[in-house]
Amino acid sequence: xxxxxxxxxxxxFVCVFSVLIFFFEPKIFSVVAYDGDGEPDLCNANLTSxxxxxxxxxxxxxxxxxxxxxxxxxxxxxxxxxxxxxGLDQVQTIVLSAVYTTGWVGMGFSKDGMMVGSSAxxxxxxxxxxxxxxxxxxxxxxxxxxxxxxxxLQFTSVPPFAVLHGATIYLAFQLKFAVPLTKQPIILAYGSxxxxxxxxxxxxxxxxxxxxxxxxxxxxxxxxxxxxxxNHGVLGIIGWGVILPSGTIVARYYKNRDxxxxxxxxxxxxxxxxxxxxxxxxxxxxxxxxxxxxxxHRGIGILVAVLSILQVMxxxxxxxxxxxxxxxxxxxxxxxxxxxxxxxxxxxLLGIQAGGGxxxxxxxxxxxxxxxxxxxxxxxxxxWIRGTEKPVRPxxxxxxxx
Numbered sequence: 001x002x003x004x005x006x007x008x009x010x011x012x013f014v015c016v017f018s019v020l021i022f023f024f025e026p027k028i029f030s031v032v033a034y035d036g037d038g039e040p041d042l043c044n045a046n047l048t049s050x051x052x053x054x055x056x057x058x059x060x061x062x063x064x065x066x067x068x069x070x071x072x073x074x075x076x077x078x079x080x081x082x083x084x085x086x087g088l089d090q091v092q093t094i095v096l097s098a099v100y101t102t103g104w105v106g107m108g109f110s111k112d113g114m115m116v117g118s119s120a121x122x123x124x125x126x127x128x129x130x131x132x133x134x135x136x137x138x139x140x141x142x143x144x145x146x147x148x149x150x151x152x153l154q155f156t157s158v159p160p161f162a163v164l165h166g167a168t169i170y171l172a173f174q175l176k177f178a179v180p181l182t183k184q185p186i187i188l189a190y191g192s193x194x195x196x197x198x199x200x201x202x203x204x205x206x207x208x209x210x211x212x213x214x215x216x217x218x219x220x221x222x223x224x225x226x227x228x229x230x231n232h233g234v235l236g237i238i239g240w241g242v243i244l245p246s247g248t249i250v251a252r253y254y255k256n257r258d259x260x261x262x263x264x265x266x267x268x269x270x271x272x273x274x275x276x277x278x279x280x281x282x283x284x285x286x287x288x289x290x291x292x293x294x295x296x297h298r299g300i301g302i303l304v305a306v307l308s309i310l311q312v313m314x315x316x317x318x319x320x321x322x323x324x325x326x327x328x329x330x331x332x333x334x335x336x337x338x339x340x341x342x343x344x345x346x347x348x349l350l351g352i353q354a355g356g357g358x359x360x361x362x363x364x365x366x367x368x369x370x371x372x373x374x375x376x377x378x379x380x381x382x383x384w385i386r387g388t389e390k391p392v393r394p395x396x397x398x399x400x401x402x
Contacts, residue, residue, distance in 0.1 A: 055172035090177040100169040108187035119151030123171035131162035148198040232282040239276025240344030300347040
């Protein structure tokens with residue numbers, strides 16, 4: 001969720017515990033965890049002492065281990081699935097809990113497993129110790145695009161409730177859905193900075209899970225797209241953002257070393273093309289899994305891949321130096337190459353934005369881009385200096401008069 005420069009105090013442990021209850025035939029569905037000091041008896045936890053009705057009703061539940069990778073920097077964190085028979089009225093009572101020190105915790109309902117376009121319920125404790133619970137609409141991945149008190153989730157007349165009990169924060173709310181849920185992507189996330197003026201800081205970690213309600217009971221499966229998303233981003237940055245600009249630098253500033261510059265240019269550009277194309281294939285696979293609404297990023301990525309393929313094909317049609325058409329081939333090659341570099345860099349930024357890469361990815365790519373620009377400025381300056389230097393002429397031979 002959105003970036004912020006707020007004070008960060010790391011969470012010692014984060015867990016998620018969600019309870020879904022259907023009226024008529026009550027359903028309870030929860031995900032819970034512990035910090036490794038000892039397994040708590042959460043299957044038989046008594047919520048009556050601190051949660052009002054209907055949130056404290058946890059009867060008829062089944063506890064089953066389902067997932068163990070919510071927080072990557074903690075090990076051996078078991079999670080459990082608590083479930084009962086599915087109701088018929090599409091009303092779900094949800095209790096989201098997390099072992100809490102500071103910051104916010106949230107649960108989002110997504111149509112495609114992506115953050116953008118989803119609606120989330122987020123809760124936190126402010127610096128005065130007051131609990132807050134709000135719905136957010138995740139219009140984008142920046143702070144201003146995560147909008148408080150907006151969203152597509154419909155609350156019932158039962159008031160939502162938030163409370164800190166011991167070291168655990170509980171967020172309780174009821175939602176009404178138009179149709180029964182089947183396979184529903186759920187986003188679980190947390191951030192360690194307290195929201196300021198209802199603006200959320202960027203999440204410290206998040207994951208997407210799939211809850212399957214289609215068989216009348218709930219099952220949970222991990223949505224394993226994070227690694228594919230990371231590979232897509234890394235390959236794109238290395239191929240289109242680093243290697244191809246490096247090959248262009250060789251072609252512009254080392255032509256005085258002929259023919260070495262040409263073979264080096266071909267080798268570097270071929271490597272960049274292969275890596276960038278692999279990133280495009282990874283992106284197509286990722287889109288096939290998520291069907292995310294990233295039409296601009298996807299369209300520019302396809303354009304860059306097509307232009308790069310045309311550049312490779314044009315290499316086999318390269319006229320000889322003394323050919324009259326060589327001048328036009330050079331124009332084509334130079335301008336298509338410039339378009340590939342420009343749209344490649346632009347698409348990397350759009351991809352980081354669409355994927356919610358956050359500060360680490362922005363700073364990483366910004367650092368690489370700054371290094372490339374500094375190298376270009378230095379080499380361009382040296383090239384200009386060499387071009388302005390007047391060649392030293394040998395002294396004219398003079399005959400001495402005798």
